[in-house]
Amino acid sequence: MSNECPITIFWFRRDLRLHDNAALFHALKENKKVQCIFIFDKNILDDLKDSKDVRVAFIHDTLSEIKQTLNSYGADLWVFHDTALDAWQKILSQNNVDKIYFNRDYEPYALNRDQELNILAESMNIDVCTYKDHVVFESHEVLKDDGNPYVVFTPYKRKWMSLLESGRLENNYDVLKAFKCEDYLSNLNPVDEPMAFISLGAMGFEKTNIAIPSKEVSQSLIKEYGDKRNFPAIHGTSRLGVHYRFGTVSIREKAAKAIVLSETYLNELIWRDFYSQILHHFPHIVKESFRKKYDNIDWRNNKEEFEAWCQGKTGYPIVDAGMRELNTTGYMHNRVRMIAASFLTKHLLIDWRWGEAYFAQKLLDYDLASNNGGWQWASGSGTDAAPYFRIFNPWTQQDKFDKHKAYIKKWIPEYGTPQYPQPIVDHKEARERCLKTYKEALDNN
Ligand code: FAD
Numbered sequence: 001m002s003n004e005c006p007i008t009i010f011w012f013r014r015d016l017r018l019h020d021n022a023a024l025f026h027a028l029k030e031n032k033k034v035q036c037i038f039i040f041d042k043n044i045l046d047d048l049k050d051s052k053d054v055r056v057a058f059i060h061d062t063l064s065e066i067k068q069t070l071n072s073y074g075a076d077l078w079v080f081h082d083t084a085l086d087a088w089q090k091i092l093s094q095n096n097v098d099k100i101y102f103n104r105d106y107e108p109y110a111l112n113r114d115q116e117l118n119i120l121a122e123s124m125n126i127d128v129c130t131y132k133d134h135v136v137f138e139s140h141e142v143l144k145d146d147g148n149p150y151v152v153f154t155p156y157k158r159k160w161m162s163l164l165e166s167g168r169l170e171n172n173y174d175v176l177k178a179f180k181c182e183d184y185l186s187n188l189n190p191v192d193e194p195m196a197f198i199s200l201g202a203m204g205f206e207k208t209n210i211a212i213p214s215k216e217v218s219q220s221l222i223k224e225y226g227d228k229r230n231f232p233a234i235h236g237t238s239r240l241g242v243h244y245r246f247g248t249v250s251i252r253e254k255a256a257k258a259i260v261l262s263e264t265y266l267n268e269l270i271w272r273d274f275y276s277q278i279l280h281h282f283p284h285i286v287k288e289s290f291r292k293k294y295d296n297i298d299w300r301n302n303k304e305e306f307e308a309w310c311q312g313k314t315g316y317p318i319v320d321a322g323m324r325e326l327n328t329t330g331y332m333h334n335r336v337r338m339i340a341a342s343f344l345t346k347h348l349l350i351d352w353r354w355g356e357a358y359f360a361q362k363l364l365d366y367d368l369a370s371n372n373g374g375w376q377w378a379s380g381s382g383t384d385a386a387p388y389f390r391i392f393n394p395w396t397q398q399d400k401f402d403k404h405k406a407y408i409k410k411w412i413p414e415y416g417t418p419q420y421p422q423p424i425v426d427h428k429e430a431r432e433r434c435l436k437t438y439k440e441a442l443d444n445n
Contacts, residue, residue: 241365
C-alpha cells in the first residue's frame, strides 16, 4: 500500500453510494488520486448482540457492490476491520496521504471518533475536509431568529421550508442539487491489485434470510402516501428507512421528488432533520429525558411484562402484531411503533430506555436521533410530545387503523384461538395507574 505521490482518502460511513455523495464529489473534483476506504468499527460491531445482525450483512453486501464498481474503473475500496483510530493510524503510517474527506455524522459517538481523527491528522499536517450529506439542513442552519434551536416541530418546519425556498430558482433548489461524482471518476486512485475483501464470517457475522426493502419506490406510492401511510396492513410507506440510515439513497434526490409528489412525505423527511438537530443540540437525551422532570417517573419495570412485550405476547393484538413484525423482519410500521411504544411506557410503565434499546437492536432503520425522538415522544418526555394524559387506547387505534384485522391476522396466526394470551393488563386500570404515576412525578417537581 505504499505510495510515492500523495493520495487523498475518502472515508465511507453513513453514505454508502457512489452517486450524489457530497464529500466524495469534492474529493474527486479537487484531487487527482482519491482512494476510498471503509472501516468496520470494532467498537460498534463488538456491541452487537446477534451474529446474524442483518445490518452488518447489508453494509457488507453494499460495500461489495461498491468495490466491484470501483474495480471496474481500475480503482479499489480498502476495507478495514479495526477500531477507527487504530485503522487510521495504520493507513496514515503506511501511505503518503495529503487530505482526508468525509461526510459529517452528528451522533455523539461519531463526533468523538471524528475528533480523534482530526487530532491525529493535524499532528501529521494532513487536511481534513468534511461535508453535509446526511441531512438537508444541519443543526446550525435552522435556528430561531435569536440563534436558539427549535424544540417544537411546526415552527422548525416553517423555517426549514423558508430556507429551502430562499435557495430556489424555478424548480431547482440549491440545497438539493446533486453532486455529480460520476463526472470525476477518472480521479480515483488507480491500483494494480485490489485489496482482499474481509468476509462477514471473519468478523464473526453471518447472513440471514431477512430481506432488505427495495430502494426502488414507485411514484404512485409517494403520491398516495398521505392517504395510505397510517394503515399497517397495506404497503403505503416507502420502507426506505434503512437506505436513509446507511446512505444507500440520497436524501437530496428523495426530498426533491417529495416536493413534487407529496407534501406529507416531505414532512416526514423534515422530522428526520428535526430529530437529528435535537440530538446535536441536546446530547443529554441519549441517556436522560429531554424534559428532565420526566426522569422522576417511578417506572414499574416488570421484567416478565417486558419480555411479553418483546415477544409480542401482551394480549393486545395491535401491539403484538407490531412486535412480531419487528422480530421477524427488522421493520415495524410507524403507526404501530407509536402504539407499541406508548403501550410499553404508559400501560406497562416500563422505562422508555428499555424499549428504545430493544428497537435499537432490532430495527434495520435504527437511527439514534429518530429512535430516541420517537420513544421520548411516546413516553411524553420529549420535544413536542403529546401531553402525558393523552394516552393511546390500543383498542380504538386497532379499530381505526386495522379495521379488518388483516395486519393482526398476518402476524398472529393463533389470533382468536385459546392459544392467544389474555390482555396482560386491563386498559382502563392501566390508564388510571399511568395517570397517577405520571402526575405524582410531575407535580412534585
Ligand atoms: P416512511 O413513512 O416512508 O417515511 C419516509 C422516511 O421519513 C423514513 O424512512 C424516515 O427516514 C423519515 N421519517 C418518517 N417518519 C419519521 C419520524 N417520525 N421521525 C423521523 N424520521 C421519520 N425512524 C428511523 O429512521 N429510525 C428509527 O430508529 C426510528 N425509531 C422509531 C421509534 C419509535 C418509537 C417511533 C414512534 C418512530 C421511530 N422512527 C424511526 C420513525 C418512523 O417510524 C420510521 O422512520 C418509519 O416508520 C420508517 O418506515 P418508512 O421508511 O416506510 O417510512
